[in-house]
Amino acid sequence: MWITFAFLLTLCLTVYFYFRHRYRYWKNRNIPFIVPKLIVGNIVEIFMGKYSPAKYVAHLCNEREGPYVGFFILHKPYLAIKDPGIIKRILVRDFQKFPDKIFINDKSIDPTFSNSLLSLGNAQWRTVRTRLSRIFSPAKVKAMQVYTERCAKSLRLYIDGQLNERLNLKDLTTRFSTEVVFSCVFGVNSNCFKEKQSMCNDYAHKIFPKAYVGLFKGFSYIFLPQLVKIFKYQFFDPTACDFFQNVFSDTIKHREISGVRRNDLVDILIDIKNQSGSLDNNALLAQAIAFLGVGHETISAIISLTIYELCINQDIQNRIREEIETVVGEDDVTSHTIDNLKFLNMVVCESLRKYPVIPFIQRKCVEDYFIPETGAVLERGTSIIIPTHWLHYNPEFFNDPYKYNPDRFNGDTSIPIDPFVYLPFSTGPRACLGRRFALMSIKVCLIYLIRAFKIERDAATKGQLNFGAAHALDPKEGIPVRFQRIEQSYAGTLNKH
Numbered sequence: 001m002w003i004t005f006a007f008l009l010t011l012c013l014t015v016y017f018y019f020r021h022r023y024r025y026w027k028n029r030n031i032p033f034i035v036p037k038l039i040v041g042n043i044v045e046i047f048m049g050k051y052s053p054a055k056y057v058a059h060l061c062n063e064r065e066g067p068y069v070g071f072f073i074l075h076k077p078y079l080a081i082k083d084p085g086i087i088k089r090i091l092v093r094d095f096q097k098f099p100d101k102i103f104i105n106d107k108s109i110d111p112t113f114s115n116s117l118l119s120l121g122n123a124q125w126r127t128v129r130t131r132l133s134r135i136f137s138p139a140k141v142k143a144m145q146v147y148t149e150r151c152a153k154s155l156r157l158y159i160d161g162q163l164n165e166r167l168n169l170k171d172l173t174t175r176f177s178t179e180v181v182f183s184c185v186f187g188v189n190s191n192c193f194k195e196k197q198s199m200c201n202d203y204a205h206k207i208f209p210k211a212y213v214g215l216f217k218g219f220s221y222i223f224l225p226q227l228v229k230i231f232k233y234q235f236f237d238p239t240a241c242d243f244f245q246n247v248f249s250d251t252i253k254h255r256e257i258s259g260v261r262r263n264d265l266v267d268i269l270i271d272i273k274n275q276s277g278s279l280d281n282n283a284l285l286a287q288a289i290a291f292l293g294v295g296h297e298t299i300s301a302i303i304s305l306t307i308y309e310l311c312i313n314q315d316i317q318n319r320i321r322e323e324i325e326t327v328v329g330e331d332d333v334t335s336h337t338i339d340n341l342k343f344l345n346m347v348v349c350e351s352l353r354k355y356p357v358i359p360f361i362q363r364k365c366v367e368d369y370f371i372p373e374t375g376a377v378l379e380r381g382t383s384i385i386i387p388t389h390w391l392h393y394n395p396e397f398f399n400d401p402y403k404y405n406p407d408r409f410n411g412d413t414s415i416p417i418d419p420f421v422y423l424p425f426s427t428g429p430r431a432c433l434g435r436r437f438a439l440m441s442i443k444v445c446l447i448y449l450i451r452a453f454k455i456e457r458d459a460a461t462k463g464q465l466n467f468g469a470a471h472a473l474d475p476k477e478g479i480p481v482r483f484q485r486i487e488q489s490y491a492g493t494l495n496k497h
């Protein structure tokens with residue numbers, strides 16, 4: 001018994017002194033930090049469901065003055081960077097020292113996610129990113145607009161059959177985004193508007209699990225890699241990956257045999273595959289699944305949250321409609337007309353500020369790094385968080401940040417917006433690859449809907465959305481709204497297209 005007691009005592013003391021030593025990490029470097037709780041660090045509030053990870057990081061940033069704040073998840077130190085000058089160094093000027101993500105990247109656990117651009121480490125990331133960089137060039141995105149417009153017309157018809165009924169915005173916009181990404185990435189129709197229950201839509205939803213399972217997976221792939229290594233669970237849902245692997249392989253085979261070109265992403269991926277020494281099938285599939293997973297979630301979230309704001313702020317909805325009427329009228333939507341819709345652009349920018357769908361950016365330092373502004377040295381391997389959500393809601397950078405106010409993006413140079421505090425797509429060499437494609441799809445969808453319908457709140461629409469800790473993009477109760485056909489002039493466009 002004494003031996004057991006001595007063993008347990010030694011174990012407890014070892015754990016205690018180990019953590020005490022680890023928790024001096026930021027103090028020893030003279031970096032302000034949040035005092036951690038023994039063993040768990042600063043993780044408790046997230047697991048109690050008090051905060052989402054994004055809001056928790058924002059809360060930590062508010063707790064300490066200064067350009068950065070250190071915190072701990074279990075024994076591991078993290079640094080949240082608050083100063084725009086240092087953010088610029090990390091994302092752009094000294095990017096070569098911060099090219100990696102924190103995500104665990106283990107091909108034996110999750111080959112699809114680990115092969116995707118989202119998580120690849122420096123050397124491989126560079127090769128894949130260079131190969132894929134032309135995928136969303138202005139000309140390619142212009143070519144994909146035809147397919148996106150087709151999807152917007154299908155959505156419009158789908159709504160037209162359910163006028164004045166209570167509709168859940170998220171359901172409509174995920175059908176649209178799945179159809180768009182399927183059409184442009186996989187080169188096939190997903191039948192999201194033909195079938196109430198579309199297999200493609202169901203599997204697209206499954207790629208990233210929702211609610212607490214999704215929260216736990218996403219969180220652990222960034223902050224608790226030990227758990228992922230022990231339990232070996234995949235980031236992307238394996239059944240969804242199998243389903244899309246089949247769809248993608250069939251499409252590639254069909255294109256190669258038939259020689260048909262559609263000028264979409266599949267064609268580009270086949271071209272990349274045929275270049276010597278290029279990406280193999282698994283690597284291509286990983287990119288396609290990542291595009292589908294990221295693309296369909298983010299595009300649908302921004303469209304539904306924008307429409308929600310337009311229901312609450314009818315004056316803004318009317319202003320967009322007037323602009324569309326003046327610039328586009330009943331004509332086709334071209335990339336040129338999209339560029340001329342200045343107010344619509346301001347609206348989308350404001351939605352991306354108020355709802356940063358990727359609420360923080362992550363980087364890992366690959367060499368010791370001296371921060372000239374403060375004299376601090378970041379050790380090789382330091383995990384960095386850039387708190388987009390905190391920056392976008394900071395009154396020092398955005399006046400009255402909880403207000404939905406597109407006019408803050410009117411280009412007034414007396415109150416310029418710092419590009420290193422407004423980071424919906426991030427910036428620098430590792431910024432979002434799909435930015436151009438996402439903006440085009442969001443704008444096309446909004447133009448088609450606002451031109452044809454007056455969109456109004458329903459009695460059940462909340463004045464304030466309740467996201468809860470685990471529903472980052474997805475308000476808990478959905479977003480119920482009603483669509484009404486507007487005057488004949490707009491109905492004219494319905495018949496025309």
Ligand code: HEM
Pocket residue numbers: 117118119129290291292294295296298299302352357358361362423424425426427429430431432433434435437438
């Ligand atoms: C509203 C829509 C979207 C937003 C707000 C968004 C935002 C972001 C952000 C913040 C990052 C992290 C960048 C960084 O670490 O510096 C990212 C990465 C990425 N996004 Fe997007 N994204 C959107 C849509 C899309 C779409 C539609 C696609 C493709 C179809 C896409 C593909 C990617 C890829 C491949 C990366 C990884 C880039 C790399 O590591 O090289 N995104 N996105």
